[in-house]
Amino acid sequence: MTTQATPEDRDKVVTKLPQQLRRELKIRAATVGIDIQDAVTEGIQAWRSADHPLEPINTARSDSFSTYVPSVLYRGFRDDCSTRGLPYNQGLAQAIRLWLDAHPLPQRTRPVTGARRVAFGNQKGGVGKTALSAGVGQALAEMGFRVCLVDFDPQGHLTKQLSHDHLPIKGDSLVKNMCGERQSDLRDLLIEIAGESFGGRLHLLPACTDGFLLDAKLVTSREIRVKETALEKALAGIEAEFDFVIVDCPPSLGYAMDNAIYYARTRDGEPEGSSGIVIPVQAEDSSADAYQLLREQIDSLCDDLEIDVHDLGFVVNLYDIRKGYVVTSSLDNWQSLGHPEVIAVVNDLKDQREAVRMKTPLLVHAPDSDQADVMRSIARRIAA
Template structure:
């Protein structure tokens, strides 16, 4: 069974696309077969892998309209085991069209469910920085919602809205959706950052990932070279931290490299990394 992860946050500039790209690269490096799905009309994930959105023959928009399948519309990337379902600006118009159609929330889920489960171990969705039709499609299709949260005032404020949307999706379309929070763009020298991190740990003791992704210029540079940081600068702190995020995700979803969600460990992941097993993410 293929695992589906949505990376979403209704505020821009929180390292959402960076997280989707870097996590996908980390999982592919570990031997998983990964499909990156760009659901953002800005197409930053598409651009980050060196693809011109306007030259893509098929996009996720064609998939949502039922004109083609995710596999037929996907492209190979320079990273082995990492494919891309691209996006372009037409998603802006498509979002308004889809909203008027019955069952619009399930368009992405239904198309992914029709895929051969042996093709990909993980589908990783980069959602737009909004709470509209496209984001709802991503959350409806997902097994796990990963929310990037910088330790900044506005980002933390927007988290409440994102969690409200999570609860709405759980009630309406995806009752089994789990979530985790990932602190991004963390500056250990910044007192406000340290204070907010402490508050997040108190408020979300089980939902907050143990890994904290610190500010690193290599994360800004890697998209210019069309590569995830694990390929562009594999020995850097940023690459190491996203590998640690990948290991946490592997544990949460019990990912099996031989076919999605299962109980075998992938290459490079020891039993010590998963000691303790999965914990429920609900907060009191």
């Protein structure tokens, strides 16, 4: 049970903890939906009640950690550490490990309507579709979901950022599967993305430069409605493997985007908001102009095909308040729309750029950064 203590009844806990333990605590608390201070409180309570010696925790390479716990509990805990002959930080580390062990990652049940599908789309380039697709996918994998990142942009930025090459032009690809030229099982093209916190749950479907030919191939197809449904048909064979399929869309208003929008629609029997589209934007006018074009495309497709596409929200990316009135007033405009709502603001910090440069997932390169925490926040909103 979460301890209901007012801020005045709490003392600040300041100590040092192993980096990995702090990271596990942050991710697990977010996953199960509890404040870190309440998770630590529950851990201390369990530690004080333990009727057997606990395994020591390696506290080497520790970093600063602080939170708040109820004052009475805190004083009793410190006394208990002294009585048991344990350093305070060792006792706290054991308490946190007890809480983590009592709250494992939840077992995820596959949705009966198939994997939940999220498209990150905006026809304007450079707004951060790739960074957000990758970061949110990584955060979902941390939370225990099996995630497939689909690089649907023939430029292949997502593939390159995760340190992989384009699929060879003469081999199999997503586009060939979409256009009836399949050479092998699409699952054979999937690549596991390494990361201790991903637990083998994060995979990439790489891009191929044949994606530049997709619109031309689809427009000449004689199959009814293949122009909008080809992506869904191609990915149907891998959906059973995943909880989420994240599509990094190209900066285009062509048939590729039509396919991504159709793929992210609300399917029959699927709860509203389980799937949908996230729209990355920046706090400037050209993003607003691009959104209007995308809005028209979504509405037109919904009318023509009689489908519903849920707006999961805007993410205002690369926000830098130092740029003054232009960005602050633009952010106000995005927030004033009301629907779709702004679900996150991502500050323009160096961590993402460094991760791209290092060709390393953000949540591996800088797992404790502010940008990583925002990705986790977006993932929680999408997974709710």
